[in-house]
Amino acid sequence: MLWLILQQLKSGDPEKRRLAVERLAEMESPRTLNGLAKAVGDRDIHVRAAVVTALGGIDHPRALELLLRAIHDPAPQVRQAAISHLRDDGSERVQTAVAGALRDSDPGVRGRAARFLEQSAWHPPDIEDEVWLAIARGQMMRAASLGAAAIQPLESVLHQGGYGQQVAAVEALGAIPDERVLKSLVRALRSSDHAVCLAAIGALTNTGGSGVVNDLAPMLQHQDHRIRTAAVEAVARFDAQNRASALRDLLRDPMWDVRCAAATALGKVKDPTTVDALVAVLKDQSTDVRSAATASLGRIGDARAIGPLVLALKDDESEVRKMAAGALTQIDAKWAESEAARKLAPELRSALGSGDWAVRRAAAYVLEQLGERKITAVEHSDTEMATPARRRQQAVMTAFTDLLQDADGDLRLAAAESLGRLGDSHARSPLMTALKDVDKAVRLAAAHALADLGVE
Numbered sequence: 001m002l003w004l005i006l007q008q009l010k011s012g013d014p015e016k017r018r019l020a021v022e023r024l025a026e027m028e029s030p031r032t033l034n035g036l037a038k039a040v041g042d043r044d045i046h047v048r049a050a051v052v053t054a055l056g057g058i059d060h061p062r063a064l065e066l067l068l069r070a071i072h073d074p075a076p077q078v079r080q081a082a083i084s085h086l087r088d089d090g091s092e093r094v095q096t097a098v099a100g101a102l103r104d105s106d107p108g109v110r111g112r113a114a115r116f117l118e119q120s121a122w123h124p125p126d127i128e129d130e131v132w133l134a135i136a137r138g139q140m141m142r143a144a145s146l147g148a149a150a151i152q153p154l155e156s157v158l159h160q161g162g163y164g165q166q167v168a169a170v171e172a173l174g175a176i177p178d179e180r181v182l183k184s185l186v187r188a189l190r191s192s193d194h195a196v197c198l199a200a201i202g203a204l205t206n207t208g209g210s211g212v213v214n215d216l217a218p219m220l221q222h223q224d225h226r227i228r229t230a231a232v233e234a235v236a237r238f239d240a241q242n243r244a245s246a247l248r249d250l251l252r253d254p255m256w257d258v259r260c261a262a263a264t265a266l267g268k269v270k271d272p273t274t275v276d277a278l279v280a281v282l283k284d285q286s287t288d289v290r291s292a293a294t295a296s297l298g299r300i301g302d303a304r305a306i307g308p309l310v311l312a313l314k315d316d317e318s319e320v321r322k323m324a325a326g327a328l329t330q331i332d333a334k335w336a337e338s339e340a341a342r343k344l345a346p347e348l349r350s351a352l353g354s355g356d357w358a359v360r361r362a363a364a365y366v367l368e369q370l371g372e373r374k375i376t377a378v379e380h381s382d383t384e385m386a387t388p389a390r391r392r393q394q395a396v397m398t399a400f401t402d403l404l405q406d407a408d409g410d411l412r413l414a415a416a417e418s419l420g421r422l423g424d425s426h427a428r429s430p431l432m433t434a435l436k437d438v439d440k441a442v443r444l445a446a447a448h449a450l451a452d453l454g455v456e
Contacts, residue, residue, distance in 0.1 A: 006035050014044035021047060025054035033062050040066050045075045052078055056085025064089075068097050076106035083112040088120045095122045102132040103153075105160045110136035128153070140172035148178050155184045163193040170196060174203025182208055186215045194224045201227070205234040213239045220246050225255035232258065236265030244269040248277045256286035256432070256455065263289055267296030275300060279308040285455055287317045287429040294320060298327025306331060307340040314351045314363045317429050321362050336369040345370055397422065401430045409439040416442055420449025428455055 005027075008020035017039065024035050036058075040051045052070050055063045070082035083101060088094060099122065101113035114136035124130040131150045134143040135157060143150040151173070158169040170188050173181040185208070188200035201219065204212045219231035220243075232250060235243050247269070250262035263281055266274050278300075281293040294312055297305040305327070312324035328335040335341055348370075351363035400422070403415035416434050419427040427449070434446035 006031075009035055009039055014042075014047055017042060017044065018047045018050045021050040021054055025050075025057060033058065033060060037062070037066060040070065045077055048073060048075065048078045049081045052081040052085055056087075059087070064094075068094070071097055071101055076104075076109055079104065079106065079109045080112050083109065083116055086116065088116065090121065095120055098122075099129060102129070102136045103156075105156075107136075107138075107161060107165055111138070138168070140168040141175060144172035144175040147176065148180070151176060151178060151180055158184055158188065163191075163196055166191065166193070166196045167199045170199040170203055174199075174207050177207065182212065186212070189215065189219060194226055197222075197224070197227050198230050201230045201234050205237060210238040213243075217243065217246070220250065225253070225258050228253065228255070228258045229261045232261040232265050236268060240265055240268035244271065244274055248274060251277055251281050256284075256289055259284060259286065259289045260292045263292035263296055267299040270300050270302070272302070272304070275302045275305055279305060282308050282312050285428075286432065287319055288432050290315065290317070290320045291323045294323040294327045298323075298330035301331050303331060303338070303340070306335050306338055307344060310335070310341045310344050310366060311347065313366045314348065314354075314359050316356050316359050316425065318358065319429060336371075342370060345372065393422075393424065397424055397426060401427070404430050404434050404437075409442060412437060412439065412442045413445050416445035416449055420445070420452045423453065425453060428453055431455075 005020050005023050008016050009024075011017050011020070021036065021039050024032050024039075036051050036054055039047060040055075042048050042051070048070070052067065055067050055070075064087070067082050067086050071079055073079050073082065079101070083098060086094065086098065095117065098113050098116050101109055102117075104110050104113070110132075114133055117133070124133055127146055127149045131143045131146050131153050134140070134146070134150075135153055140154065140157075143154060154169045154173050154176075157165050158173070161169065166188070170185065173184055182204070185200050185204050188196055189204075191197050191200070197219075201216065204216060208215075213235060216231055216234050216238075219227055220235065222228050222231065228250070232247065236247065240247065244266065247262045247265050250258055251266075253259050253262065259281070263278060266278060275297065278293045278297050282290055284290050284293070290312070294309060297309060309324045309328050309331070313321055313328075315321050315324065332338060345367065348363045348367050352360050352367075354360050354363070397419075400415045400419050403411050404419075406412055406415070412434070416431065419431055431446045431450050431453070432455075435443055435450075437443050437446065
């Protein structure tokens, strides 16, 4: 029987060889180890893994020797199995071999090594081993807290690990106050994974100082809108004035989040060209972009923006109207007395005939601010002007908008889908907010609904 099993170990079929290994493991014969010793170098990963499992059940010095050798197998699957089936005999030899596996390129091997050592009497002999133990546990920030000794190990993870490990390594490197990490963080900007790239932008922004602007600036043209958005925020933090031209160009970006970030960033740039660009954005289809533009115009404080901001007071979204009112006060507390505002009275009067009750009310309020008290009654009669159908539609809109804040994710999902089907432009603002929902399905539904409403 043993002879037949040993012959099967020479089969050209890896499955037969694996089954032969399992049969050997069930036998109690001195020759069993000889067969396993030959099979431990099998060209098939699954066969070698089966050998390691079999060796784990044999209490013999030679079995231990073969397991220690398997810790260096080319396949991570086999290395993991070798550590999992090792017995801790308390010897320095075993602990040293497993401690070396803390530096393995595979996170699974590192994790198994860490668990093995935690259950033994082993303690890190130096700071480098302490760093690797933290990394093996997945505690990248703990490793970073140990200082410069963590730079090389974290860079190793960044170059060899999966995307999740790379993100954690980038964030940890960004927490080390040492300029030597900058080269690795800049290289991470070229990652094909957007999460790694975003982590690199964040780390460079937090630790790199103004010297990294030249590395971050090219990211303003990245193909991923999420990266462009993060780059806008990073560049604006250090050098908005000198990068104003690039930021103004991004006000025409096809993605609303990039335009919004650019509009916010330009609040730090005080020049006529920027004011003109932001004024043009007050007609953007995105509520968030228009709100960001009004806020930035208020921070810039240029009186030329008073007229456009007065018109923004009759925007069909309350958030924009609110931001415009605040911006006007920032520019000039007496803006209603300005010539620029008074010139717009005819256009405001025409808005009193709008089909949107909120717009009519806002226009009436602004005209009051300009001293035309006689039209106040228009605001109070608006509710009577709404048709029963319109009032029903407003009630439905309100109900679905409220449901977007519900704790139940399924209800939020249904509300987002329903708002898209209603086709009412007033749904844009709440749907924009829903793009940040914690539930991916809700975010996706909100994006589809906005697309149906013509918002990219």
